[in-house]
Amino acid sequence: MTSEFAVEMRDVVKRFITPEGNEMAAVDRVTMQIKNGEFFSMLGSSGCGKTTSLRMIAGFEWPTEGEVYIEGNAMGHTPPFQRKVNTVFQSYALFQHMTVYQNLAFGLEMEGAKEEEIKKRVGRALEMVQLTGMDRRRPRQLSGGQQQRVALARALVKTPDVLLLDEPLGALDLKLRKEMQLELKALQQQLGITFIYVTHDQEEALTMSDRIAVMSKGQVQQMGTPVEIYERPSNKFVADFIGESNFLEGKIKSLSKNEASVFVPSLNTEVTGMPISAGLVKGEDVVVSIRPEKIRIADKDTKSNNMFRARVTNTVYIGADTHIYVDVHDAKMKVLEQNRISRLDPKSFYVVGQDVWLLLMPENTLVLKKD
């Protein structure tokens, strides 16, 4: 029977003994369910346990506690080659002395496939990554992006159900990286293979993924679609890690079924009517979070709720938008204004020292647990 999930990690812990003799949990009770055909990313900064998690799915490491399931089957100590997954490593790890063809054929030969069969499958894999005709080149006769595609083709040639990719685009320059992101996503959709993708680049994760697990210190902080993660981060860490946010510390002053009002000392006033997430209580210390592009800025006071007088301390024009830094009472905030109108007159921009008014619309403002 096939399972709804391609891969599952249930309460997985991986402890290492460091050379200094300390025990540390590189992966600390991680549970995630990855659906068939899904583009799933693990996102987090260096050392948060992404590669270790991937290696446990692949079978190069075994969990200290918990279990990995592939298509519903507990993996136990099943060796890598008996798992229906294939890995593209952080470095491409191509065989430099072999041609592209030999690089791809190697794994199939090891499996004892017939020459005709190998030829057909290598041809098909090269076609998928648009490298037809390159089969006689050696890796160093290819560009970085082409080498990356050979590494990908080498993983695809074995027609895995699940492909594990560990920062596969890390070595590429920004432009090529962006092209490859879209190509990879298109390929994944076309083949219908489950991709488990590791990256520390939040924009990359947002661009490519159906769902993302945001990780920190071996734990999953939040799992959700790109929109959920960006628009409804479940805590301050996620709000800070994905995109940018202004954070205002405060205390919940009043709480109704759907709304919270928070007294913010640095503003010396209350921010009112904000939607709440579960588990907050009156009197609790919280953080009010609002993204720079979600603040309205105006040069007049329209006497709205949650409108605060501010003073411009710096402006940075970066073409598509302008970053405006302001002091609001004792708080410092950043506002992002899109430059929708073409203009040259310096007086049409906010200037340093100018008084402005900020509108924090409650529906754009989040109350988060202080962590």
Ligand SMILES: Nc1ncnc2c1ncn2[C@@H]1O[C@H](COP(=O)(O)OP(=O)(O)OP(=O)(O)O)[C@@H](O)[C@H]1O
């Ligand atoms: N074999 C090992 N022995 C001891 N500690 C290890 C071992 N492998 C990994 N670690 C530690 O476990 C933690 C997680 O490592 P991991 O390689 O999973 O991080 P990562 O999220 O992939 O980071 P990066 O983005 O830098 O690749 C790190 O603190 C690392 O030093």
Ligand SMILES: [Mg+2]
């Ligand atoms: Mg890694």
